[in-house]
Amino acid sequence: MSEIRLQPWETRIEELTCQQYGLSSETLVKAAHAAGKGVQAAYKTAGRFKKAGRAHVIRVDFGSSGPWRHSSDFDEPDTVPHGPLWIYPTREIAWAYLEFDPGEWTPKPSTAAHLTAVSELRLALTGLDTNPQVWTSERLLRRQIKTVPGQPTDRIHDAWFRDFTDPDKVWAIEVELSRKFGDGRLLKVMTSALETAERHDLAGVLYFVRGEGLRRAVEGTAARLANKRGVDSLSNLEIHDLDATLARKGVR
Structure with a gap:
């Protein structure tokens, strides 16, 4: 994992992503919007996290018809995209923010829609506040x-x-x-x-x-x-x- 300098809003989003397991690309854009940033800034941050070895970015096909656009940054050249991109932190990064070992986790088609809805509701109610006393995520509750x-x-x-x-x-x-x-x-x-x-x-x-x-x-x-x-x-x-x-x- 290489070292990168994060802006304060990127750190906040990374911590929120750890608490929520991961974010779909659409939810990531909404989180960036809450920080006053645009779509390009959101995708650029996802790319920086991935390149630095801080996060994974994968497609999660949960059966929705889309339409899904090919991403030159995250899809292989011959990939036909199915499902949204998801960004989720590595085990080590999540461990650093959560202060406990969360184990390995990858997004699953069966829970992707629900996790997205919960994360969007969180943004609606508390914005980018990552204080666990304000919003205690399911991931933290499972530990607590x-x-x-x-x-x-x-x-x-x-x-x-x-x-x-x-x-x-x-x-x-x-x-x-x-x-x-x-x-x-x-x-x-x-x-x-x-x-x-x-x-x-x-x-x-x-x-x-x-x-x-x-x-x-x-x-x-x-x-x-x-x-x-x-x-x-x-x-x-x-x-x-x-x-x-x-x-x-x-x-x-």
Whole structure:
């Protein structure tokens, strides 16, 4: 790994990328925009990270039709691109920022869309703030939450988010992009998310959902949970439209 001098905004983005596992190229551009930089600066930074041995840049084909443009910087000359480019730090770089060995990690098609949505929501809510007390990413939560043998298994939320209107409150973040069918899966997932939040004395769970159909399903399940608890509604669960939130914050 060669030494390079990073600008402060590049350091912030590199740390955010480590906390979020990695970023798609589109999300990287949005992160650069949050720093007041343009598309070319984002791709140039990705190239510098890769050339210096600080990060990997690969294609992740998760089935979307694109269109995908060939990158002279990151694709082989005869490559027909499928899926977006992803940048993710090497194990050593992630270790340096996270202060623990995160192990090897590579982006997978099965989780790429979800990780992208969570990272974009983070940019919408907290910008480039990398203070783990403001936004505790899933990667950090997996290190922080220890499951006690014999106790209920804690769900790892997509993030914990400190309420900027009331800093004494920390909310669990859950992002849902598609309906979970079969064997009451949505009910089980939402129950687990709420119970874990309660065990850790969080204010509750903020659900960000994509699509009207999914929103109705989550709202219906929330009503069932409230009924099981003998209340009209759950005071510790809020449901928000993901895309409306991103658009309102200028990230969509």
